[in-house]
Each structure stands twice: as C-alpha cells, then as structure tokens.
Amino acid sequence: MEGQFAGLIALLLCAVALVWSFKRVGLPPILAYLLTGLLAGSYGFGWIDNSHEIQLIAELGIVFLLFSLGLEFSIPKLMAMRSVVFGLGSLQVLVTTVVLAVILKYLGFNWIEALIIASLIALSSTAVVVKELKERGILNIRRGQLAVGVLLFQDIAVVPLLITIPLLSQSDNQVLVGALILALAKGAFVCMLLWAIGKWVLPKVFNEVAMARTDELFVLTTLVVALCAGALTYAFGLSMALGAFLAGMMLGESQYRHQLEAEIRPFRDILMGLFFVTVGTQLDVSYVIQSFFYIILVLTLLIVLKLSIIFLLAQLMGERRKDAFAAGILLWQMGEFGFVLVALAGKHQLLSTEAASFLIALGVLSMALTPYLISETDRLVKLLRIDSEGRPGPHEQGFITSSKVKNHVVIFGYARVGQTIARFLRPEAIPYIAVERNPAIVQEALTAGEPVVFGDPTQQEVLKSANVSEARLVIISLNDFDKAQAVIDAVKRFAPEVKILVRMKDDTHLEALKELGATEVVPESLEASLMMVSHVLYMSGVPMRRILKRVSIERQNRYEYLHGFFTGDSQEMKEYAGPEGASYSSDRLEYLHAIALPDDAYAVDKSIAELDLARHKVVVKALRRNGEEISIPDEDTTLCASDVLLLKGKPRRVERAEQFLLDGLP
Structure with a gap:
C-alpha cells in the first residue's frame, strides 16, 4: 500500500511539473500527460501498474x-x-x-x-x-x-x-x-x-x-x-x-x-x-x-x-x-x-x-x-494554397483574415464592456478584432459570426494574429491592473506607436497606467459620476451646451474635480476603496479631510505659502471662513482662528499635515 501511495504521489508531481512546463513553452497538456504515462508505466519507472x-x-x-x-x-x-x-x-x-x-x-x-x-x-x-x-x-x-x-x-x-x-x-x-x-x-x-x-x-x-x-x-x-x-x-x-x-x-x-x-x-x-x-x-x-x-x-x-x-x-x-x-x-x-x-x-x-x-x-x-x-x-x-470558396466562416472572420485588416480597433477582453464597444463600432463601419480568453464567450461570438479570437493578449503570436501593429487603436477592457499592465507592456514592445485606451474601475492606477504607456484611461466609477451629474444638471435646467463643456473640461483635467471625498468611518472607507478593502485605500486613494483651526493652532496667523503644505504632499482644496467657502485659496491667504481647511491627500499624509497645522510638528 505504501509503495502504491508513493507511486501515486510521484505520478501527480510529475504530471504537475510536466503540464506546467509544457504550458510555459506553448505545448498542449495532452503531450505532458502522455509523457507522464510513459515515465510512470511499466516501460518507465513503474510508478503505476x-x-x-x-x-x-x-x-x-x-x-x-x-x-x-x-x-x-x-x-x-x-x-x-x-x-x-x-x-x-x-x-x-x-x-x-x-x-x-x-x-x-x-x-x-x-x-x-x-x-x-x-x-x-x-x-x-x-x-x-x-x-x-x-x-x-x-x-x-x-x-x-x-x-x-x-x-x-x-x-x-x-x-x-x-x-x-x-x-x-x-x-x-x-x-x-x-x-x-x-x-x-x-x-x-x-x-x-x-x-x-x-x-x-x-x-x-x-x-x-x-x-x-x-x-x-x-x-x-x-x-x-x-x-x-x-x-x-x-x-x-x-x-x-x-x-x-x-x-x-x-x-x-x-x-x-x-x-x-x-x-x-x-x-x-x-x-x-x-x-x-x-x-x-x-x-x-x-x-x-x-x-x-x-x-x-x-x-x-x-x-x-x-x-x-x-x-x-x-x-x-x-x-x-x-x-x-x-x-x-x-x-x-x-x-x-x-x-x-x-x-x-x-x-x-x-x-x-x-x-x-x-x-x-x-x-x-x-x-x-x-x-x-x-x-x-x-x-x-x-x-499548400488550399483556397476557400464562398463567404468565410465565423472563425476565419475572426482569426484567419485578421492579418489582412488594417486601421482597425483591437479589443482585449470581450465581456460586457468589450461587446458594448463592438456594437457601437459596427454601425460606424469601423473594423475591429476582439481577443478573449473565455472559451465560452469565444464560441458564442464565433457562432454569431463576430471577429473574435481566443488567446492571451500578452503573447506575441496573439498580437500578430490581431495585427496590432496596423491597428488605429487598442482597447484594454480587462478591469484588472496587473493584467492591464502586462498587456500594455506587451503591446508597447510589439507596436510602440499604437494608441492604447484602458478601462479601469476607478482612478487608483490612472497615473501609473499613463506612465506605462496608456494614451487614455477611462475610470468607470468617475465616468458614471459624470453621467449622473450631467443628468442632474440637465434636469435642473442647465443648458446642455454648458453641461457638455463642464464635462469636457473635467475629462481634460483628468477628473480633478472628482478626486477626494469625505469617507467617514472605516466601513465607508472600505466601500470607497472597492473590493481591495480599507487597508488598500489607506495606501492608494485620496480623500478629503476637514481641519478646524483652534485659537492656539500653529497655522494661525501664517500664510498658506509659509506653511508649505506641498512638502507633505497634500493640497488645500478649500477654505471656509465665516460661513463662506473660498475654493482653492491663494498662497498669500493668511489663516485665522476658527478657519476650516479642506485638505486632499492620502490618509497618512493628511494625518501628518494635520499634526503640523495644529502643533507645528514636521
């Protein structure tokens, strides 16, 4: 019994190692299993009978x-x-x-x-x-x-x-x-x-x-x-x-x-x-x-x-x-x-x-x-020059003919967002190719005759099959920073000049993605906020032209007006952070914090320029004095007792800035 158990363990370890190795070099797992059997059988090491x-x-x-x-x-x-x-x-x-x-x-x-x-x-x-x-x-x-x-x-x-x-x-x-x-x-x-x-x-x-x-x-x-x-x-x-x-x-x-x-x-x-x-x-x-x-x-x-x-x-x-x-x-x-x-x-x-x-x-x-x-x-x-007659089938539309497509859009990720993008590209006669790793989605899309290929977008062969080097735009709708980072890196190495549009859940990694090479980053939560604001303003009687101008300015300013919020308790901070939790937000997300200056505060009777809050990496978003709010006050503004400062920044930085404003601690 012990010998059989040891043989089984050896068989499993061999299978895991070979399947992993074969997948790493792009070979099918079937070959790994066949080789495992060859090693484990009576003609090999005899691990199993x-x-x-x-x-x-x-x-x-x-x-x-x-x-x-x-x-x-x-x-x-x-x-x-x-x-x-x-x-x-x-x-x-x-x-x-x-x-x-x-x-x-x-x-x-x-x-x-x-x-x-x-x-x-x-x-x-x-x-x-x-x-x-x-x-x-x-x-x-x-x-x-x-x-x-x-x-x-x-x-x-x-x-x-x-x-x-x-x-x-x-x-x-x-x-x-x-x-x-x-x-x-x-x-x-x-x-x-x-x-x-x-x-x-x-x-x-x-x-x-x-x-x-x-x-x-x-x-x-x-x-x-x-x-x-x-x-x-x-x-x-x-x-x-x-x-x-x-x-x-x-x-x-x-x-x-x-x-x-x-x-x-x-x-x-x-x-x-x-x-x-x-x-x-x-x-x-x-x-x-x-x-x-x-x-x-x-x-x-x-x-x-x-x-x-x-x-x-x-x-x-x-x-x-x-x-x-x-x-x-x-x-x-x-x-x-x-x-x-x-x-x-x-x-x-x-x-x-x-x-x-x-x-x-x-x-x-x-x-x-x-x-x-x-x-x-x-x-x-x-x-062998085996030509195909008639209309190409759905698979050929998505894979075989992709090398012939130029000036097209490549969509990495063909779930809800990717399919929505494709539906709007189609009426405009903009050619596109989608790459998806979910075989069920690929099968359904191919059956419907859509140009979709199965593959990992970080692989050079897949980028070749989608003809990324000739694309007008690459869209990454994977909603995962690590995956998006890997895809951007692969695309930039394969086609350095191509434009890349990335979809993310929020703006946590907006700057990081820009530095990696993304042309534009669309944070879903912020765009949803802009759409909600547009509807609110329109239903409140604001002219549509003015609404569109405000929204356009906000996008040009990288959603500056939408950064930083009062987060309340830790549970609200967790919701603000998303699925990663509150600990993640404390390291990555910015929020707003109101600081009331008492009479004996260190910052009283000092100008904002003198305090040099930039070294704490926080921003004064507003100053409230006598019931009025001054948005982004001048650097020469002198602070008074009972003023309320609205600081924006990451939690730990805001905490240090608050200690400095109240006690003068660096």
Missing part, C-alpha cells in the same frame, strides 16, 4: 467528456447535422476501412487481420479532438462540426466492432449475423429509453435539486446522471461514452446546461488527464526505437491516406476545401477505442503480438502529434 481498475477510472474521463459534448449538441442541433453524422461519418469509416483493408491484403495480411487493422485505424480519437476543439474555442464552427459529426458516427460504429471481433474467431456466419441484429436492437432500445428518461424524468429531478439550493447536491446529481447513463449503455453491451453523450444531449436544451457543464468540468479534466496517462503507459520505448523507421513511415502514410480520404469525401458532400482539409487534420489520428479493439483482437488470437505492439505505438504517437498539427492547420492551408 496499468491495471483494469486504473483503466476503468481513466475511461470515466471519456464518459464525462462525452457528457459535456452532449450538452453542446441538443437533439435539434444533432438533427441539423444528420448529413454529417450519417453521411460523411459513414462514408469515412467505410471508405477508409475498405481502402486500408485492400492495401493490407496486398502487403500479405489475411482478410481477417486486414479488416480488423483497417477498421480500428479508421477510427479517430474523440478524447484528443474534442479536448482540442474546446480549448481552442472552435467546437461550433464548421470544421469543428464536421469533426464532431464524424466522431459521433465512429463511436456508434465501435459497437458492432466490439461484437464482431470475438465472433470472427468462429466459423458460424449465422451466429455473427444474429449477434449484429441483437446489438442493433439493444442500441435502439437503450437510445429510446435514455431519450424518455432525459425528456420526462431528468428535468424534474434537476428542478427539485435546484430548489434545494445546495451546490454539493447539484454536483453529486450531475455525476450520478452521467455515470448512470454510461452504466446503462454498458449493461446493454454498448460503450459507456455513448450513454453519457445521449444523457448530455437530452439535457442540452434545459436551462441548467451551462451549470451542468461547469460542475462536470473539474472531474472531466482530471480524469481525462488520467486517461492520457494510461495511454502513455502502453508505449514501449525500446520497441519504438527498434521499429522507428517503419513506425515513422506508416505514420506518414497514415496522415496522407486518412487526411486525403476525409478531404475528398468532405468536398463531395459540398464542404469548402479549407474546412475539408481542417477536418482531415483533426481526424487523421488513431483513436482510444483502437487500443480496446487491439486488446480484444489479441485476446482471441486474431492479431499477432508484433502487430498489436506496432499498432499501440502507432496510435500513441499519432495522438501525440495531433495537437501540434491542429495548431499548424492555418499555416498548412497557406503553404
């Missing part, structure tokens, strides 16, 4: 992945994709299997071996492809829909393969046909059963759970639904992933869809990581080294053959060349169910040990290469 229990837990990652995928694809959406699922999907599996089987037969394999190898190579990796689509925010654009549609049919096609392979060792054809018919009947029944449960039972269950207003209960119910759906299809001899997908699809139209996906995501991501670790444990490095030339050769042929088949079939279905090519890049690899089929065929002596080892190595390496090829899709399209 690739037992049935470990594989079962890892398979739950695929279950949760397909459940969240089902939430994205409701029944109406799936019906709209039926030509892709049952048209392109069926053709891809059939044509790839036949072509590969003929090639393998020509190379000396018998028909049974050729058909088994061809059918499992025809399958692609749902785990790798869907994870990449989600992370890159391209799940709902055309290339993503083509890939998902084909993957769904492949997952359905796994069922007859799981039934057929054990029966191929028998010679009775009637048994084989009967088993296939029974499998189809089971599949139809369980689909109808899950459809009924999802339509009439699950909405009521989640209504009751939501009424309880308990987060733990909602999470637990989500997990139970996904696992029970998978267990139901598994009990009928189908894959657990298929059941989870059907359950998610049933809930895809409910009002709980986004909450369900949020609750399932942590479990899905962790278990998906474990799944890729188990895949990595199956790679025998010594065998790869021995057969390196042949593996690379077959890997190259696999890319060319499978990509070409998908590319041609998608075009025959009426898809654009660019989307067809991108779908081929997404689907060229072998899939996770291929490992299951290899093990099943080996168990029934339908594949030799050498062939099984070769296929496992081929599958792992193809899955490892896929994220890199996906990231290079656009570059390959340009390199």
Whole structure:
C-alpha cells in the first residue's frame, strides 16, 4: 500500500511539473500527460501498474467528456447535422476501412487481420479532438462540426466492432449475423429509453435539486446522471461514452446546461488527464526505437491516406476545401477505442503480438502529434494554397483574415464592456478584432459570426494574429491592473506607436497606467459620476451646451474635480476603496479631510505659502471662513482662528499635515 501511495504521489508531481512546463513553452497538456504515462508505466519507472481498475477510472474521463459534448449538441442541433453524422461519418469509416483493408491484403495480411487493422485505424480519437476543439474555442464552427459529426458516427460504429471481433474467431456466419441484429436492437432500445428518461424524468429531478439550493447536491446529481447513463449503455453491451453523450444531449436544451457543464468540468479534466496517462503507459520505448523507421513511415502514410480520404469525401458532400482539409487534420489520428479493439483482437488470437505492439505505438504517437498539427492547420492551408470558396466562416472572420485588416480597433477582453464597444463600432463601419480568453464567450461570438479570437493578449503570436501593429487603436477592457499592465507592456514592445485606451474601475492606477504607456484611461466609477451629474444638471435646467463643456473640461483635467471625498468611518472607507478593502485605500486613494483651526493652532496667523503644505504632499482644496467657502485659496491667504481647511491627500499624509497645522510638528 505504501509503495502504491508513493507511486501515486510521484505520478501527480510529475504530471504537475510536466503540464506546467509544457504550458510555459506553448505545448498542449495532452503531450505532458502522455509523457507522464510513459515515465510512470511499466516501460518507465513503474510508478503505476496499468491495471483494469486504473483503466476503468481513466475511461470515466471519456464518459464525462462525452457528457459535456452532449450538452453542446441538443437533439435539434444533432438533427441539423444528420448529413454529417450519417453521411460523411459513414462514408469515412467505410471508405477508409475498405481502402486500408485492400492495401493490407496486398502487403500479405489475411482478410481477417486486414479488416480488423483497417477498421480500428479508421477510427479517430474523440478524447484528443474534442479536448482540442474546446480549448481552442472552435467546437461550433464548421470544421469543428464536421469533426464532431464524424466522431459521433465512429463511436456508434465501435459497437458492432466490439461484437464482431470475438465472433470472427468462429466459423458460424449465422451466429455473427444474429449477434449484429441483437446489438442493433439493444442500441435502439437503450437510445429510446435514455431519450424518455432525459425528456420526462431528468428535468424534474434537476428542478427539485435546484430548489434545494445546495451546490454539493447539484454536483453529486450531475455525476450520478452521467455515470448512470454510461452504466446503462454498458449493461446493454454498448460503450459507456455513448450513454453519457445521449444523457448530455437530452439535457442540452434545459436551462441548467451551462451549470451542468461547469460542475462536470473539474472531474472531466482530471480524469481525462488520467486517461492520457494510461495511454502513455502502453508505449514501449525500446520497441519504438527498434521499429522507428517503419513506425515513422506508416505514420506518414497514415496522415496522407486518412487526411486525403476525409478531404475528398468532405468536398463531395459540398464542404469548402479549407474546412475539408481542417477536418482531415483533426481526424487523421488513431483513436482510444483502437487500443480496446487491439486488446480484444489479441485476446482471441486474431492479431499477432508484433502487430498489436506496432499498432499501440502507432496510435500513441499519432495522438501525440495531433495537437501540434491542429495548431499548424492555418499555416498548412497557406503553404499548400488550399483556397476557400464562398463567404468565410465565423472563425476565419475572426482569426484567419485578421492579418489582412488594417486601421482597425483591437479589443482585449470581450465581456460586457468589450461587446458594448463592438456594437457601437459596427454601425460606424469601423473594423475591429476582439481577443478573449473565455472559451465560452469565444464560441458564442464565433457562432454569431463576430471577429473574435481566443488567446492571451500578452503573447506575441496573439498580437500578430490581431495585427496590432496596423491597428488605429487598442482597447484594454480587462478591469484588472496587473493584467492591464502586462498587456500594455506587451503591446508597447510589439507596436510602440499604437494608441492604447484602458478601462479601469476607478482612478487608483490612472497615473501609473499613463506612465506605462496608456494614451487614455477611462475610470468607470468617475465616468458614471459624470453621467449622473450631467443628468442632474440637465434636469435642473442647465443648458446642455454648458453641461457638455463642464464635462469636457473635467475629462481634460483628468477628473480633478472628482478626486477626494469625505469617507467617514472605516466601513465607508472600505466601500470607497472597492473590493481591495480599507487597508488598500489607506495606501492608494485620496480623500478629503476637514481641519478646524483652534485659537492656539500653529497655522494661525501664517500664510498658506509659509506653511508649505506641498512638502507633505497634500493640497488645500478649500477654505471656509465665516460661513463662506473660498475654493482653492491663494498662497498669500493668511489663516485665522476658527478657519476650516479642506485638505486632499492620502490618509497618512493628511494625518501628518494635520499634526503640523495644529502643533507645528514636521
């Protein structure tokens, strides 16, 4: 037990270190998990054994992945994709299997071996492809829909393969046909059963759970639904992933869809990581080294053959060349169910040990290469001059064509403020490109055809993709000083001459942002105050021209009239400071403080110039004497007993200035 626990700790530490390292250099986490499995498996340090229990837990990652995928694809959406699922999907599996089987037969394999190898190579990796689509925010654009549609049919096609392979060792054809018919009947029944449960039972269950207003209960119910759906299809001899997908699809139209996906995501991501670790444990490095030339050769042929088949079939279905090519890049690899089929065929002596080892190595390496090829899709399209016909899709509008846009506005942050800015730019025919890190916002915006890209605005590649160097204006609407600071620094290094407009909650960092290179800083709270003042003055009868002039002057003076307020007690100071709290305000924010001068005060009978309050870094905003207020009194004004001075400054400085005015202490 102690050895297993130590192995688990070593596995987790290795995974954390590798995922962090890979993310730092811009590589996908999938590669980190595969390398972790390689190090931790029986061919590495042996931290974990690739037992049935470990594989079962890892398979739950695929279950949760397909459940969240089902939430994205409701029944109406799936019906709209039926030509892709049952048209392109069926053709891809059939044509790839036949072509590969003929090639393998020509190379000396018998028909049974050729058909088994061809059918499992025809399958692609749902785990790798869907994870990449989600992370890159391209799940709902055309290339993503083509890939998902084909993957769904492949997952359905796994069922007859799981039934057929054990029966191929028998010679009775009637048994084989009967088993296939029974499998189809089971599949139809369980689909109808899950459809009924999802339509009439699950909405009521989640209504009751939501009424309880308990987060733990909602999470637990989500997990139970996904696992029970998978267990139901598994009990009928189908894959657990298929059941989870059907359950998610049933809930895809409910009002709980986004909450369900949020609750399932942590479990899905962790278990998906474990799944890729188990895949990595199956790679025998010594065998790869021995057969390196042949593996690379077959890997190259696999890319060319499978990509070409998908590319041609998608075009025959009426898809654009660019989307067809991108779908081929997404689907060229072998899939996770291929490992299951290899093990099943080996168990029934339908594949030799050498062939099984070769296929496992081929599958792992193809899955490892896929994220890199996906990231290079656009570059390959340009390199191979695969032109796109017709109107660009939403993804291409936001990313591919961005390099061609000039004299445009770049919006970093496409939440409420960013989207509002875009809505006002559009009617004025001002081109813009938005960059957002929230994949959900990116997906929704891309689906709506808006020019939005997913990425970190501090990365040079993202700035290139948005063509910041040719922009007329960069808008930073992130509402976080540290992030805004990093973005300004990155933009200024990339395009020193571009103008930068920054949106902040208040004016706390106004001067700091100006020094960093921001052209203008818009503090939300101060602008809201100006708008309120404008309405008050207008409703009080002040002419609009005069109001606009006052507001314009205030902006030119950097909101000088709006700085400094009476803050009262510590709670009011905390509210004034915002979420950072009162301690933060004492260091950063300025406020007003009234000081009444008694008869024996040090400042009495001295002029403001003599007191030299500037060395205390405070400002005299007003002087009240005999019920009248003198705004910003002259330096020559002599102070009298009973005068009230209004000082503006940071709290500690105002305290020191008050001691000086009253007692003469420096």
